[in-house]
Amino acid sequence: PHGVAERYAQECLLKEKKLIDLSADFRFGDDEATFKAWYKKEWDYPDIHREAVYGLPEMNREKIKTAHIIGNPGCYVTSATLALLPALKNGLIEKDPIIVDSKSGVTGAGRNPTMTNQFCECGEAMSAYGVGSHRHQPEIQRNCQEICGESCGVIFTPHLVPMSRGIISTIYVPLTEKGRNLATGTAIPLTDVIRELYKDFYKDEPFVRVLEAGKNPTTKNVRYSNYCDMQVYVVHDGKMLQIVSVLDNMIKGASGQAVQNMNLMYGFKETTGIDMIPAAF
Structure with missing residues (x-):
């Protein structure tokens, strides 16, 4: 404790x-x-x-x-920080707002019995909790600031989903001018260029797997393991980077x-x- x-x-x-x-x-x-x-x-x-x-x-x-x-x-923090690390390190994304939408199995809410984590409440149900007040928010924000050396603004919303373990985080961040122009002069889609940057960044990491194009992260593929899987997407007419990461909250988390x-x-x-x-x- x-x-x-x-x-x-x-x-x-x-x-x-x-x-x-x-x-x-x-x-x-x-x-x-x-x-x-x-x-x-x-x-x-x-x-x-x-x-x-x-x-x-x-x-x-x-x-x-x-x-x-x-x-x-923290478990949510690990999933968010690993997803953001290459983009922040390379100046591809803005520092504010960084929107982190995370969903966790019920073990992510801790062991203390509450109304929220009782089976009759969380079975067949999804719910947001700790909106604007979850303790992992300042930890994510601190990590972002540590990575880029600048002030960052993080909006973090955790949710409970009816499974025992696993976290999926979907992160939305505006691309910087550098990020938007990363594929300029090439015939390669911007999403593919950023994905290759992520793969190169994590190529020597034993527990981070950047998925191939067309593959979407799923918590089932990391259950009971120390892996974090992730995928990147350029959305909103090339203005936003969307990153999805998954991990087991009780192992890698x-x-x-x-x-x-x-x-x-x-x-x-x-x-x-x-x-x-x-x-x-």
Whole structure:
């Protein structure tokens, strides 16, 4: 739970042990104000947050290798950040608005029993929740700003869908002039040019798969795996980039990513223990 890992992190540092935290305690660097505003908790050991590294390997691999404290990213955040990373890094999209529409299996809403996640409420039903107030919004926004070095504006809406696990995020962002003109002088459709840019960006990543043209991401193809699949589309008369990503919220969105971080921290092969193929049922 949030607010618990701090004291263990302090002990780990004193004993030269390493910690990977799946709560939000170490996801915000030394920005206590944002953490306090969204999680209604204060830090007892502010100094140790400067030691923490944000645990998204595709973004911070080299820092993770030498870290002693890792803040494992949120599940929605992982799906959105991986989808946006190449476009933001290459200046293809505007910084505001970045619209993230995500849908998750019921496990994404946590373990605490609420009216929302009771079977009689969520079976055969879809619903938005945490609209404008979900705690992953500032984390997505912080990542976007970290990637491009500029202020970003994120609108994030999560939904619950009647399945046990999996996240699909559909992201809508206006293309910059650079993004709109990326295919100028070629006979290649802009969608294909951007897709190739994404494929090149992620070509060495063991757990990110940019799909071929005509293939649409589905949560079924990543269930029980550490993979994130994605596809890109240029829409709205060439003015907008639409990115769809899928992952298993409990594997790449949580425990699998923690193991991936552990492998990096201890010098193991990065895919050790998490290279299982997605379940076919």
